[in-house]
Structures are given as C-alpha cells and as structure tokens.
Amino acid sequence: MARENHTRFALLGLLSHEDLSGYDIKKHVKGGLNNFWDIGYGQIYPELKKLETAGLVCCRPETSDSGAVKKKYSITDEGREELKIWLKSPVSGESFRFEILLKLYFSAQIPDSYSIDKLIEFSRRHEEKLSLYYKYEDSLKDILDNKDHIYRYLTLRLGIFMEKAFLEWAKEADGFLNNIKNN
Amino acid sequence: MARENHTRFALLGLLSHEDLSGYDIKKHVKGGLNNFWDIGYGQIYPELKKLETAGLVCCRPETSDSGAVKKKYSITDEGREELKIWLKSPVSGESFRFEILLKLYFSAQIPDSYSIDKLIEFSRRHEEKLSLYYKYEDSLKDILDNKDHIYRYLTLRLGIFMEKAFLEWAKEADGFLNNIKNN
DNA sequence: CAAACCATGTAACCAGTTACATGATTAA
DNA sequence: TTAATCATGTAACTGGTTACATGGTTTG
Numbered sequence: 244m245a246r247e248n249h250t251r252f253a254l255l256g257l258l259s260h261e262d263l264s265g266y267d268i269k270k271h272v273k274g275g276l277n278n279f280w281d282i283g284y285g286q287i288y289p290e291l292k293k294l295e296t297a298g299l300v301c302c303r304p305e306t307s308d309s310g311a312v313k314k315k316y317s318i319t320d321e322g323r324e325e326l327k328i329w330l331k332s333p334v335s336g337e338s339f340r341f342e343i344l345l346k347l348y349f350s351a352q353i354p355d356s357y358s359i360d361k362l363i364e365f366s367r368r369h370e371e372k373l374s375l376y377y378k379y380e381d382s383l384k385d386i387l388d389n390k391d392h393i394y395r396y397l398t399l400r401l402g403i404f405m406e407k408a409f410l411e412w413a414k415e416a417d418g419f420l421n422n423i424k425n426n
Numbered sequence: 427m428a429r430e431n432h433t434r435f436a437l438l439g440l441l442s443h444e445d446l447s448g449y450d451i452k453k454h455v456k457g458g459l460n461n462f463w464d465i466g467y468g469q470i471y472p473e474l475k476k477l478e479t480a481g482l483v484c485c486r487p488e489t490s491d492s493g494a495v496k497k498k499y500s501i502t503d504e505g506r507e508e509l510k511i512w513l514k515s516p517v518s519g520e521s522f523r524f525e526i527l528l529k530l531y532f533s534a535q536i537p538d539s540y541s542i543d544k545l546i547e548f549s550r551r552h553e554e555k556l557s558l559y560y561k562y563e564d565s566l567k568d569i570l571d572n573k574d575h576i577y578r579y580l581t582l583r584l585g586i587f588m589e590k591a592f593l594e595w596a597k598e599a600d601g602f603l604n605n606i607k608n609n
Numbered sequence: 610c611a612a613a614c615c616a617t618g619t620a621a622c623c624a625g626t627t628a629c630a631t632g633a634t635t636a637a
Numbered sequence: 638t639t640a641a642t643c644a645t646g647t648a649a650c651t652g653g654t655t656a657c658a659t660g661g662t663t664t665g
Contacts (some may be wrong), residue, residue, distance in 0.1 A: 246625095246626060246627075246650090246651075246652080248651090248652080249523075249525065249528060249652090250652080250653085252528070253528060256528075256531065256532035259532065259535065264616075264617090265616080265617065265618085266615065266616050266617075275531070276528070276531060279522055279523065279524040279527040279528065280523060280524070280527070280528050281653095282653090283653070283654065283655085284617080284618080285618090285619085285620095285653070285654065285655075285656095286652075286653065286654090288617065288618055288619085289618085289619085311615080311616075311660095311661055311662070312616080312617085312661095313615090313616070313617095314616090314617080326532070326535070327535060327536055329529075330529050330532060330533055330535065330536050330540070331536055331540050333543075333544065333547065334525040334526045334529060334544055334547070334548070335525055336525065336551070337522070337523065337524050337525070337526070338522070338523045339462055339520065339521070339522050339523075340432075340462065340463060340520065340521045340522075341462040341463070341520050341584070342432065342517040342518055342519065342520070343517040343520070344462040344463070344581045344584060345432060345435070345436060345439075345459070345462065345463050346512075346513050346517060347577050347580055347581050348439065348458070348459060348577060348578060348581050349439035349442065349509070349513060349577070350513055350577050351573040351574040351576070351577050352442065352509070352510060352513065353510055353513050353514055357513070357514050358577075360516075361516065361517055364516065364517070365517070368519075390534040391534040393534070393602070393606065394530050394531060394532070394533050394534050394541075395531060397530055397599045397602065397603075398527045398530050398531050400595060400598060400599065401524070401527060401591075401592075401595045401599075404591040404592075404594055404595040405588065405591050407591065408584075408587040408588050408590065408591035409584075409587070411587055412583060412584045412587040415583060416580045416583065416584075419576070419580065420580075423576065429622090429623070429624080429653095429654060429655075431623090431624080432624090433624080433625085447644075447645090448644080448645065448646085449643065449644050449645075464625095465625090466625070466626065466627085467645080467646080468625070468626065468627075468628095468646090468647085468648095469624075469625065469626090471645065471646055471647085472646085472647085494632095494633055494634070494643080494644075495633095495644080495645085496643090496644070496645090497644090497645080
C-alpha cells in the first residue's frame with residue numbers, strides 16, 4: 244500500500260461530521276473505524292496539531308465550569324476540500340498481516356496439536372468479533388435512510404463477510420488437521 | 427498486534443527448509459508468504475546479518491566460476507530451537523488496513539459513482555488474485571502427502587476464503603449503491 | 610477514598626518502505 | 638547491444654506502537 248498519511252484523512256473524515264476533541268476521536272474510532280483502521284493517541288494529538296498548522300482544522304478550547312479544558316477541533320473549508328479530493332482518488336490496495344498464517348506456514352516442524360490449539364483460539368476470537376458486528380448491524384439496519392449510515396453499513400458488511408470466512412476456514416483447517424492425526 | 431520481530435522468524439522459517447541467499451528468500455516470499463506477510467530487501471539483508479551475529483544462521487559465500495558472489499545462509503541448531511519456540515507460542519492477532527473501507531466510510535459526501543468505480547476496481551483486482559490462488563491450489567493438491575505442503579495448503583485456503591468473501595461483498599455493495607441510485 | 614474514566618500530551622523506539630548505488634550475467 | 642534479471646547492500650524516512658507523565662472528574 245502506498246505510503247500516504249491516511250491518519251490525516253481519517254481525522255478529517257471524522258471531523259467533517261462533527262466537532263471533536265482528540266479524546267472524542269479515539270472513542271469514535273473505537274466504535275467503527277478501528278475494525279479496519281485503528282489509530283492511537285500517539286498519532287491523534289500530533290496529527291491534529293499538524294492539521295491545524297496546515298489550516299485544515301481549527302481549534303477552540305472549551306473551558307468547563309470546573310476549569311477542565313477540552314480542545315474541540317472543527318474542519319475548515321480547505322480541510323473539506325482536501326478530504327473530498329482524497330475520497331475521490333482511487334484506492335491503492337489492502338494490507339494484511341496474519342501471525343497465525345506465518346506460524347502455520349512453518350508448522351510442519353512442530354506437533355499438530357499446537358496448530359489445532361491456535362485454530363481453536365482463532366475461532367473463539369473471531370466468533371466474538373462476528374457477534375459484535377451483528378449487534379452493530381442490528382442497530383444500523385433501521386436507520387439506512389441516512390446516506391452516512393448506508394456507507395457505514397457497507398464497511399460493516401465487509402467485516403461480517405470476512406469474519407464468516409475466517410470461521411469457515413478455521414473449521415475446515417481444524418477438520419483437516421484432525422483427520423491426518425487419526426491416520 | 428504485538429510488537430515482535432516477525433521478519434526474523436519468517437527468515438528462520440524459510441531457512442529451516444533449505445539454504446538460501448537474500449535474493450532467493452525474496453523469491454520464495456513472492457511465491458507464497460507475501461500473500462499474508464511481505465518482506466522487502468531493505469529488511470532481508472540487514473536482518474540476515476543480525477541473525478548471523480546472534481548465531482542463529484551462518485553464512486557461506488559461494489563464488490561461481492565467473493567470479494560472481496552469492497551468500498548462502500544456513501540455519502544453525504540454535505536457530506532451529508528459537509524458531510520452534512516461536513512456532514509453539516500463541517498468536518497475538520491479525521491486522522488489516524483497507525484503504526477502500528476508510529474511503530467508503532466517509533463517502534456519503536461525494537457522488538456514489540466514485541464508490542461504485544472503486545468497487546469495480548476492487549473486484550477486478552481480487553478476481554485476479556483469486557484465480558492466481560486457484561492455480562497455486564491446483565499444483566499443491568496433488569502433493570498433500572508431504573506435511574509441509576499440507577500446512578502451506580492451509581494458509582492458501584484462507585487466502586481463497588478471503589478473496590471469495592471480498593468478491594461477494596463487493597457484489598452486494600455494488601448492488602446496494604446501484605439500487606439507491608435508481609430511487 | 611479508591612477506582613474508573615476524562616483529557617492531553619511527549620519521547621523513544623522500531624518495523625517497514627522507498628530510493629539509491631553498484632555491478633555481473635543472460636537472453637532477445 | 639540493450640534490456641532484463643541476478644545479486645547485495647545502505648541511507649533516509651515515516652507511520653505506528655508503547656510507555657511515560659500529568660492532572661481533573663465522577664461514581665460506587
């Protein structure tokens with residue numbers, strides 16, 4: 244995948260919907276984006292400053308009654324323009340890293356039981372993820388009149404397709420390994 | 427995913443099968459591993475040196491008749507041990523980055539045609555990948571008596587499951603967007 | 610009163626990518 | 638002879654992770 248500052252656009256995208264603080268952004272990421280694009284605080288705060296310097300967002304510190312400070316960021320017109328240009332540009336590709344595959348690839352050298360255990364753990368983990376996605380889907384299904392929700396729904400659907408594929412694969416692979424064990 | 431030097435183990439894994447040069451390793455990666463774990467020369471050569479210093483591999487320069495030098499690396503007993511320990515340890519997880527999803531997530535702000543185009547390109551790309559995987563599968567299917575081949579087959583199968591899921595999703599998503607367009 | 614959460618940030622580190630540099634060999 | 642491939646490497650950069658530091662607020 245091309246080396247482009249994707250975080251920059253993820254932040255602009257989130258801010259194009261509503262004004263958010265760095266902390267808010269992290270929460271929003273957790274509730275959606277993180278399934279295919281996670282971002283940590285270590286990227287969010289510095290990037291927000293860079294965006295401000297570039298004039299793509301502006302910052303408005305909000306001091307509450309108690310004296311606590313919260314920095315709310317808003318997207319500027321220039322920020323909106325940059326975001327749209329990026330959104331329209333073609334995508335460069337996908338990148339995956341599967342530690343389980345890297346291990347399985349060489350696992351002929353160790354007893355099969357280790358691999359079977361890994362497959363079981365893999366299934367458990369992805370069953371959890373799938374049921375979480377189903378919950379998201381349920382809450383989205385009723386509000387598909389909104390265009391934003393339609394697009395979020397589409398991204399969620401890929402998550403569901405993938406998780407199902409993972410589970411099917413793990414089942415097949417587990418059957419395969421158990422079969423050769425009993426020969 | 428945990429911050430661990432995976433490249434190190436990928437190299438050890440490849441060298442546990444046969445002696446290879448840095449160049450050979452890259453070719454081997456292209457023919458299998460790269461589907462879920464790509465490695466470039468910028469990582470291979472420095473890492474081989476580190477592995478040599480750590481005593482996990484050893485290097486034997488081969489000078490051909492013409493004077494060309496080729497450095498063949500072999501795994502040592504300590505290297506084999508380290509590899510096995512790592513293979514047996516549990517996996518930490520998967521990481522994906524989908525630029526198409528990052529864009530779709532915010533694409534309510536631009537005309538649907540852009541997203542439809544992206545989905546078409548996505549399908550084309552993954553159809554190609556799937557047919558490539560099917561070719562690999564064909565050549566592996568007949569030699570599953572070998573345990574190494576069984577494990578490679580399993581990793582390939584996940585690739586196939588995933589590519590199929592991608593194509594199904596893209597079809598559904600395309601149908602969805604075309605449907606709302608005509609309303 | 611302690612734990613959990615809200616909130617903002619910095620510094621260090623490292624994995625991985627890209628570009629650059631060099632030169633030999635082989636096939637069209 | 639020229640293009641492709643074989644072959645080995647280095648330097649610079651940057652995206653992303655982790656750990657650390659600080660302090661306010663809410664809730665059980």
